[in-house]
Every structure is written in C-alpha cells, then in structure tokens.
Amino acid sequence: MDFDSARMIGAALAIGAGALGPGLGIGILGMGAMQALGRNPEARGPIMTNMILAIAFAEAVAIYALIVAILLVFVA
Amino acid sequence: MSAIKNFWARIGKKGRISVIAIVVLIVAGIGAVLFRIADPPHVVLPPEALVSIGGEVEHGEAVGGFPITNTMITAWITLIVLGLVGYFATRKMKIVPTGLQNIVEAAMETMINFVNSVAGEEKGRKFFPMFATIFLFVFANAWLALIPGFTSIGFWETIHEGEETTRVLLPLFRGANTDVNVPLALALVSFVFVEYWGLRYLGPRYLKKFVSLGTLFKAFGLIFRGKKAGLGMLGTGFIEAFVGFVEGLSELIRILSFTFRLFGNMTAGEILLGSMMFLIPWLVASIFYGLELFVGFVQALIFSGLTLVFVTMATTSHDEGHEAQAEHAGH
Numbered sequence: 001m002d003f004d005s006a007r008m009i010g011a012a013l014a015i016g017a018g019a020l021g022p023g024l025g026i027g028i029l030g031m032g033a034m035q036a037l038g039r040n041p042e043a044r045g046p047i048m049t050n051m052i053l054a055i056a057f058a059e060a061v062a063i064y065a066l067i068v069a070i071l072l073v074f075v076a
Numbered sequence: 077m078s079a080i081k082n083f084w085a086r087i088g089k090k091g092r093i094s095v096i097a098i099v100v101l102i103v104a105g106i107g108a109v110l111f112r113i114a115d116p117p118h119v120v121l122p123p124e125a126l127v128s129i130g131g132e133v134e135h136g137e138a139v140g141g142f143p144i145t146n147t148m149i150t151a152w153i154t155l156i157v158l159g160l161v162g163y164f165a166t167r168k169m170k171i172v173p174t175g176l177q178n179i180v181e182a183a184m185e186t187m188i189n190f191v192n193s194v195a196g197e198e199k200g201r202k203f204f205p206m207f208a209t210i211f212l213f214v215f216a217n218a219w220l221a222l223i224p225g226f227t228s229i230g231f232w233e234t235i236h237e238g239e240e241t242t243r244v245l246l247p248l249f250r251g252a253n254t255d256v257n258v259p260l261a262l263a264l265v266s267f268v269f270v271e272y273w274g275l276r277y278l279g280p281r282y283l284k285k286f287v288s289l290g291t292l293f294k295a296f297g298l299i300f301r302g303k304k305a306g307l308g309m310l311g312t313g314f315i316e317a318f319v320g321f322v323e324g325l326s327e328l329i330r331i332l333s334f335t336f337r338l339f340g341n342m343t344a345g346e347i348l349l350g351s352m353m354f355l356i357p358w359l360v361a362s363i364f365y366g367l368e369l370f371v372g373f374v375q376a377l378i379f380s381g382l383t384l385v386f387v388t389m390a391t392t393s394h395d396e397g398h399e400a401q402a403e404h405a406g407h
Contacts, residue, residue: 056378060333063340070347074119 011072018065025058101362119347123147123255124246135233135244146247147255150226154217154252187211194381195388203387206269210262211380214253218342218372221251222365227346253342256335263334266383267327274390281393286324288316330386334379341375 001009033051037044087095123145125133131141165180173181191207192200220226230247252258274282292313298306345368352361 052374053378053381056337056374060337060340063344064336066344067336067340070119070343071121075121 007072011069014072015065015069019062022058022062026055029054029058118244123250135235146250147252147258150249151252151258154213154220158212158216191384194384199391203384207380207384210383211376214379215373215376217252218376222368251342251346253338254346256339259335259338263331266334267331269383270387270390273387277391278393286320288320291316338375338379341371345371
C-alpha cells in the first residue's frame, strides 16, 4: 500500500469510527431529553438548553476525529 | 395560462419576490453545476501571512520577522465592529431605548440573566464581564466570517513545483477562530480566569482539591506508630492522592479540549461550506450556511458558558457545593 492510499484509508477510518461514539451519545441524549419532555412538558426551556450543551460536548469528540481526518487528507 | 396569471396575481408582492428568487436560485444552481464555478476547497490549516514586519513573505508563509496574518486582521475587525456597536449604542442613551440601544440592552439583559442563573447574583456580577467578552468575541467572529467575501477575496499566488504551476488564493480575511492560536489564547484566558477566582474565593483551600495528601500522611503516621489501622488507610490515601492528581490534570486537559472544540467547529464549518459550494453550488450550500449561523452561536455560548460553569465550580468549596446543589434541586 502506498502512502497516499494509506493516508486516505486512515482519514476515512478516523472520521468513520470517530463519529460512531458521538452519534450514539447524541442519540442517547436526545432520547433522555425527549423522555424528560414527555414527563414534564413545562420544563421545555431548561431541557432544551441543557440538551444542546450536552450535545455540543458529545459533538466535540466527533470534531476531534474530523480534525484528524482533515489533517490526514489535506496536510499530511 | 390563466391559472398561472391567477396565481401570479394572488400571491402578492412578497410572494412574487420569493418565487422569482427561488427560480433564480434553481437556474443558477443548475447552471453552476453544468458550468462549474467553484473550485474544490483549498484547505490550509495554518493562517496565511500577508505582511511580515521586519521579514519577507513567501506564499503565505513568513520568513523571519513578525507576521501579520489574515486571521489577525479578522480579529481586529471583530474588535472594531464590537467597539463601534458599543459606541453607537451608547452615544445617545435614552431612558426608553429605541433602535440599536434597544437591541444591545436586550442582549445584555439576556446575558446577565444567564450568568446570574448559573453563578448566582453576587458572583454573577463579577463573572459577567469575562463571560460577555468571550461570548461576544467568538460570536461576532463566527458571524463575521460568514459575510460573503471572507475567504473569497484575496491575492492569487502562483506556486512553481517543478514542472507544475498551481494558482492558490491567499484570502485577505479568514475567520479568526480557524487559526488554532486564537482559540488557544481564549482557552488560556479562561484557564487563568478559573484559577484566579478559585484562589481568590477559597484561598489555599482551593489547592486542597489538587493536593489531597492528608489521608496518606495520616496512614504513614499510624504505620510508624505501629498501628495496624494504618495499612487499611494507606490504600484510601493513595487513591485520594491520585484523584487529586487527576483533578489537576483535567484542569490542564480542559485547555486542550476548549481549544480544539472551537477551532475544530469553526474550521470544519468553513471547509463544509467550501465543499458544499463545490459539490452542489448555491442551493444546498445556503442550507449549510444557516447551520453555520447556528453553530457560531452555540459554540460562543458553549465556550463562555463552560468557562462560567467551571469558574462557578472552582469558587464553591466541596461542602458548600453539596448544599448549593440540594438547594438547586429544590427549585
């Protein structure tokens, strides 16, 4: 395998596997928020804010993977 | 034909404008796909230097001297814009605000309420300037970078690489947070801020969180006096010391995660817009444009909000924290 193909496969693996965890995490977060919303619809505002904050945490992990992929594709 | 005429008469002025806009967008989109107008994005992670004080610039890289990069220029523009908004909003202040003053006051009030709800009235007053500064800077920066012309106006550079010559655009403006140095600077500011207020509020007690050797020393004392209870305590002591070490480490790792969260989001947004412009110009790209507006706001809120949460956590001591939490849950 030459360098270029290894680089591309590495980038694909980085973002592909790296998006797996955050995807699951965001799904679980959304589920929790929806359940909370179903139980207590009046608390829509705080639930929304906290959900978005927590989702951003999970998303940050995907962003790290994305940076690695971008570095591999464009810079390495 | 009459159906179309009827429809045209019924939808009114605004409706006509939107119909024309949609048709133009579709035609332009199809045309742009047929006659490719956008180049694939040329991704450069380090910022491009435009001028170098006391040095030379070669293809966007400073050779010696102090480089003035395009991200720096954007950061300055952000400061100028924020300063001008502040100046014009407070120039002719009225008791019943109108126009710009009204908008700024509403934004300030929302931010103050948010800070107070997280940190409480008394601490909120002290943490507000920091929170607002970080929020406004990141927010203004993210939205400024979405103005058409950013990353598309610049100088063409011809690079000779052996036989091949490629033309590369050196953008004049580029979102400041796509340069890893700016988020890093903000993260360091936020780190210093957290440690400062932690020490200020709790004094030496603040450091106890990181260096918790009390139980370990006690255990050694007991062992030297020949008491068996010391051995059991030894394990707990080691664990506590390790927890303190991890606590200190997480404080440092926080800088890294702050930096890369903001840098990654902003850079990824820029590359995303560029790629979409290349894949399906205009029509699809504008949807992602809306997404980027949202991302800019959320990232600003997260950076400043997390700083606020961490500083609130640092200024509440352990025993106090439990009481505050119990009180919070009661609401």
